[in-house]
Amino acid sequence: MKSSGGSCFIGSDGWAAAVRRVASPNFDERPDGVAVSLVVVHAISLPPGQFGSDDIVRLFTNTLDAAAHPYFPMISTVRVSAHFLIRRDGGLIQFVSCDRRAWHAGVSSWKGRERCNDFSIGVELEGCDEIPFETVQYARLVELIESLRAHYNIDNVIGHADISPGRKTDPGPSFDWQRLAPLGALLAARQR
Secondary structure: OOOOOOOOOOOOOOOOOOOEEEOOEEEEEOOOOOOEEEEEEEEOOOOOOOOOHHHHHHHHHHOOOHHHOOOOHHHOOOOOOOOEOOOOOOOEEOOOOOOEEEEEOOOEOOOOOOOOOHHEEEEEEEEEOOOOOOHHHHHHHHHHHHHHHOOOOEEEEEEEHHOOEEEEEEOOOOOOHHHHHHHHHHHHHOOO
């Protein structure tokens, strides 16, 4: 399935306009008084190393068929989500309102704060550690983060590996952080 393109605007309800919306049941409320301040960049491919299917959408909506691939029985009962997915063609899908807590970070810490899901927005890129990401994905990611900055006080953009070192590697060594240079100071605090 193709995802809609074009620029996005984050509405007062935390949903982006002009993007495909697929509501995930895997979210809950953010803690009272906790503001969004972080964007976490992830990478995902299902089946691993393959692109273009709707298996990521199925995973995030709890409809993944465990019998469809040998890898799927290991993950078919996992309850995870992200706020956004950027497909290889630059298509953007939103699963959870940015005002709600998506389940993307797991056990995590950033600048001494635990439970990064509480204060972050999770953006999945369709990809994996070993294969370079597409130019259009970087462009869409920058555009999305700029839209998020217009609505939330985002002060850092980091990778899943930065908040879960030793447990996660994504977005991986094939992700070129220099392609996010237009975001400037948001990347300065990123751990290496």
